[in-house]
Amino acid sequence: MTETGLLREDRPRGWNRPPVIKPDGEGELLEVAMGPHHPSTHGVFRMDVALDGERVIRLKPVFGYLHRNHEKLAEGMSYLGSMPYTDRLDYICSLTNNWAYALAVEKLTGQEVPERAEYLRVILGELTRVQNHASSIGFLIQEMGATGTPLMYAFKEREKILDLFESLTGSRMMCNYMRFGGCRVDASAAWLDAVRKVVAGLPEFVDEFDRLLSINEILMARTQGVGILRPELAVNAGVTGPMLRASGVNYDIRKVDGYGIYNRFNFRVPLGDHWDVYDRFMIRMLEIRESIQILTQALKDIPSGPVMDPKAKIRGFRPKPGEAYGRIEAPKGELGFYLISDGGPNPYRYRVRPPSLINLTILEDMCLGQNVADVVLIFGSVDIVLGEVDR
Amino acid sequence: MKTVEEIKAAIEAALPGAGVEIAPNPSPSGQHSLRLAPDRAVEVATFLRDELAFDYLSNATGVDWPDKEIAEKVKVTHQVTKTIDGVEQFIEETVEETRKRVEPGYLEVVYHLYSVEQKQGPLTIRMRTANRTSQVELPSLTPVWRSAEFQEREIFDLYGIVFTGHPDLRRLLMWPEFKDHPMRRDYVEPDDFEWEPTAHDAVLTRAVARRAGKEAGQ
Numbered sequence: 122m123t124e125t126g127l128l129r130e131d132r133p134r135g136w137n138r139p140p141v142i143k144p145d146g147e148g149e150l151l152e153v154a155m156g157p158h159h160p161s162t163h164g165v166f167r168m169d170v171a172l173d174g175e176r177v178i179r180l181k182p183v184f185g186y187l188h189r190n191h192e193k194l195a196e197g198m199s200y201l202g203s204m205p206y207t208d209r210l211d212y213i214c215s216l217t218n219n220w221a222y223a224l225a226v227e228k229l230t231g232q233e234v235p236e237r238a239e240y241l242r243v244i245l246g247e248l249t250r251v252q253n254h255a256s257s258i259g260f261l262i263q264e265m266g267a268t269g270t271p272l273m274y275a276f277k278e279r280e281k282i283l284d285l286f287e288s289l290t291g292s293r294m295m296c297n298y299m300r301f302g303g304c305r306v307d308a309s310a311a312w313l314d315a316v317r318k319v320v321a322g323l324p325e326f327v328d329e330f331d332r333l334l335s336i337n338e339i340l341m342a343r344t345q346g347v348g349i350l351r352p353e354l355a356v357n358a359g360v361t362g363p364m365l366r367a368s369g370v371n372y373d374i375r376k377v378d379g380y381g382i383y384n385r386f387n388f389r390v391p392l393g394d395h396w397d398v399y400d401r402f403m404i405r406m407l408e409i410r411e412s413i414q415i416l417t418q419a420l421k422d423i424p425s426g427p428v429m430d431p432k433a434k435i436r437g438f439r440p441k442p443g444e445a446y447g448r449i450e451a452p453k454g455e456l457g458f459y460l461i462s463d464g465g466p467n468p469y470r471y472r473v474r475p476p477s478l479i480n481l482t483i484l485e486d487m488c489l490g491q492n493v494a495d496v497v498l499i500f501g502s503v504d505i506v507l508g509e510v511d512r
Numbered sequence: 513m514k515t516v517e518e519i520k521a522a523i524e525a526a527l528p529g530a531g532v533e534i535a536p537n538p539s540p541s542g543q544h545s546l547r548l549a550p551d552r553a554v555e556v557a558t559f560l561r562d563e564l565a566f567d568y569l570s571n572a573t574g575v576d577w578p579d580k581e582i583a584e585k586v587k588v589t590h591q592v593t594k595t596i597d598g599v600e601q602f603i604e605e606t607v608e609e610t611r612k613r614v615e616p617g618y619l620e621v622v623y624h625l626y627s628v629e630q631k632q633g634p635l636t637i638r639m640r641t642a643n644r645t646s647q648v649e650l651p652s653l654t655p656v657w658r659s660a661e662f663q664e665r666e667i668f669d670l671y672g673i674v675f676t677g678h679p680d681l682r683r684l685l686m687w688p689e690f691k692d693h694p695m696r697r698d699y700v701e702p703d704d705f706e707w708e709p710t711a712h713d714a715v716l717t718r719a720v721a722r723r724a725g726k727e728a729g730q
Contacts, residue, residue, distance in 0.1 A: 184662075185685040190670075190694055231540030356567050356628050359659020370628060377631045443539020446571065446624050446634055457571050459622070462539070474571040474624075482662050511685060 150178055153493070157186050161264045161497040164507030168484075168496065175492045180485045184478070187511035195471040200226055200301070200438055203471065208295040210473060211509040213256065214249045216286070217451040219299035224380060225447030225458035226301045230440045233430050238303040239382045240423040244316060245286075245298065246449075247412040247419070251323065252279040253452035254363070254405040254412075255330070257504040261402060262334065264501040265343050271334060278326045281319050288312060301438070302430030313420065320416045327409050335406065344399040348487040348499035351396065358483045361476050362454030363408060364503060367393035367400040374450035385422075386415045401502040439466050453477055453504055473512055477505035513632045514564075516544045522564065523556055530556050535638060545622070545636030550650050553639055554677070557656040566625040566635055569657035572664060574671035578644065578697045579617040586611050617644045619673050623653065623660070641673060644696075652678035670695035 156167035165186035171179040191210065195203035207222045208215035220242055227234065234242075259275035283293040289312055290296040290305070298305050334340055350360070355368040365372055373390045375383040391407035393400030440462040448457035454476025461470035480503050488496050514522075520532050523546075531549030548556050560566045585608055592605045619641045626633030641648045652675035654660045664675045665684040672693035675681055683690065692699060 185683075185687065188685040192670075193695055228541040229539050354658070357658045358661075359569055359657065372628050372631075441539060443537050443541065444543065445539055445541035446543060446636070447541075448570065455570060457624070459571055459573055459624070461575065470573075470575050472571070472573040474573075478662060479659055482659055 155496065156183075161501060163260070163505060166505075166507055166510065168500070170488075170493065170496065172493055175494075177488045177491055177493060177496060180488045180496065182481055182484055185511055187507045189512070191512040192471050192473065196468055199466050200440070200468060201435070203468075204299070205295065205297045207473075208297055209508055210475070210512065211451065211453060211456075211477065211506045212294055213506055214253045214452050215294055215296045216245045216249045216298060217449060217456065219296065220246055220381075221447065221449045221451060221456040222458050223299040223301055224449055225445055225460050226440070228445035228447045229443060229460050229462055230301065232302040232433060234303055234381075235427050235430060236382075236424050237307075237426040238428040240419050241304050241308055241428065242299065242381055243383070243386075243419045244416060244423070245289075245296075247416045248282050248285065248316070250412045250452045251409050251416075252282045253504075254409050255279055255326075257452075258330070258334070258402060258405055261398075261498070261501040261504075262340065264497050265340065267339075271330075274326075274330060274333070278323070281322075285312070285316055285319060288315070300429060300433070300435075302433030304428045307428045313423065316416075317420050320413060320420060323409070323413050323416075327406070327413070331406055335403065340402075341399065343495075343498060344397065344402060344502075345395070346397055347491060347495050348398045348502060349396050350483060350487050354483060354486065355396075358486075359479045360454070360483060361480065362450070362452070362504075363401060363404045364454065364480050366390060367404045368396045369393050374448060374455055378448070380447075380449055386418050388412075388414050398498055398502040401504075405504075437466070439464060444470075448474065451476060453506070453509075454480055473509075475509045475512060477503075477507075477509045481505060481510065516546055516635070519560075519564065519635065520546060523559060526559055526563065527552065527555055532556065537636075543634060543636055545638050548637055548639050550639050550641075553651045554653065554656065557637075557653050560625065560635070560637075561656055565627045565629045566633070568626045568628045568633075569623055569653065569659045570626050570634065571622075571624040572653075572660050572667065573622050574667040574673055574695065575620040575622060576644070576671060576696045577617050577620060580615040581612055582615055583610055583612050585609070618642065619644055619648055619671055621650060621664075621667060621673060648672060649674045649676050651676055652681075654678050669693070672696065 151172040153170045153172060154167055155170055157165040167183040169181045169183060170177055191206060195206060204219060204222060207218040210218050255275040256279050259272035262271040286296055287293045289308055290298040350368045352368045352370050355365050356370055369392050371390055371392055376390060388411040391404050391411065393404055442462055442464045444461040446457055446459045448455050455474065456476055457474035459472040459474065460468050463469040484500065484503065487499050491499065516534055520534060523530055523532050530552050533547040535545045535547045537544050587606055588609050589604055589606050592603050593600055594603050620638055622636060622638045625635040625637065639650050641650060650673055652660065652664055654664055655677060662684060664678055665681060667673050668675060668681055669683040669686055670693055686694065
């Protein structure tokens with residue numbers, strides 16, 4: 122063990138001592154540990170909440186129940202070796218994780234990606250976004266108490282997309298498909314036709330989903346004006362993705378960086394107006410529609426050709442010393458990979474910038490003064506996956 | 513997007529003697545970084561946020577650079593006494609020697625900044641600690657950018673860098689009783705594999721040997 126001299130025993134351990142007295146001195150607050158086995162936490166995550174009646178006075182998130190030190194594991198294996206592990210970060214959207222990692226390594230080595238592979242990446246990335254947003258809306262509604270039905274509507278569509286993933290990559294969720302300088306296998310014409318068929322059915326699904334939910338009275342009553350996040354705080358706290366755009370900040374990395382070939386497509390960036398949970402729900406609904414636009418254009422334009430950079434080195438892959446930070450707009454926010462190479466076969470430093478963890482930074486700010494029942498909703502509207510939060 | 517040289521010049525014009533250096537990056541990504549002096553880092557960070565519109569801190573992370581032993585070949589000239597033709601003479605002789613020198617290690621934090629307002633980035637800034645053991649304190653940038661809050665807690669947890677001025681510096685991922693910093697290069701995993709749910713032969717043998725050793729010690 123290293124001798125650091127830094128392990129301060131006197132550092133306050135939990136946040137919850139000394140005993141919490143109400144600010145006016147009358148009586149004590151009720152302390153509730155929501156989680157780690159609370160069904161709404163999407164995994165093992167704890168919120169230590171202090172309540173004054175129903176009102177939230179304090180909320181401290183507790184992490185680490187799913188920590189396996191992904192970064193240390195990746196430093197001990199080859200660059201390609203950690204590609205399958207990126208699937209396990211945000212296991213709902215494994216393909217965008219693959220993409221972010223491949224993009225960072227391509228920045229590090231300066232590799233080119235063939236045209237067809239770029240189109241395949243966009244198609245798979247947008248399909249991932251559609252199924253992530255649909256199921257995250259389903260989970261949000263489920264946490265509101267509508268058990269099952271809306272979620273099953275979302276899962277019905279998600280299943281079709283996962284079937285497409287399975288027929289192309291061999292796995293529904295752990296796809297492990299992208300490679301440095303392209304994609305692992307080429308898509309057949311039959312697969313592309315199957316995608317066209319699914320994409321053609323998506324607008325109908327979104328319309329139905331929208332009609333069922335968006336003007337639902339209970340949903341509006343529960344979500345409007347709840348969990349407001351001001352744009353200045355959102356930017357300062359590093360919130361990204363649909364959360365940031367629901368706070369009215371026009372920042373979509375697909376537009377800003379134009380990574381891959383995103384600047385070839387026409388799509389709009391929906392923005393929120395009231396910065397509350399309803400806006401976050403609505404932004405996801407609208408983003409599904411924009412993803413369908415991108416998918417339609419990409420499926421029309423996809424060229425033929427190779428899917429791997431012919432000069433790409435598979436065996437003995439050793440990038441030159443240096444470092445690179447690559448990021449993409451994953452469905453949950455900005456997913457970045459920071460890599461330092463020392464010229465060896467393993468990355469010297471491998472860092473995942475997890476959108477789920479950093480979007481939780483302002484959870485307390487959004488929940489203060491709200492009812493305890495709304496904490497579940499606000500937390501659900503952040504849209505996290507614990508595999509990525511704890512890594 | 514301004515280049516790092518321009519940003520450095522802007523910082524030096526506004527804050528003389530801020531001690532900003534450019535750390536070049538040889539990779540094709542071309543993301544060069546600025547190294548800040550820890551004692552004025554908060555000042556520089558506030559300037560970057562307010563004047564140069566880097567309002568969004570995307571990524572904060574630590575890097576461990578342990579002590580490096582470098583073997584160098586040095587040419588040394590000695591004066592040697594030699595007897596040539598029966599006469600003693602002083603002769604200068606050049607010999608190649610290998611000398612070892614230890615380059616002291618340090619811990620580093622790296623921040624990636626973007627500008628949401630001007631849609632620019634990334635700007636990489638980094639800071640170094642004095643060493644890896646006793647002087648590992650760096651100023652926290654959480655007062656400038658809130659998004660550093662959990663990431664600096666994670667760096668403290670996994671690397672053991674102490675951020676002064678952080679509002680709530682506790683371990684983030686490991687449990688509070690944990691004693692080490694697992695992302696350091698010299699971290700040794702504790703030998704407690706017998707707690708594995710499916711302990712296999714080698715692990716079991718090791719566990720038995722350890723238990724026997726413990727009993728013998730008592």
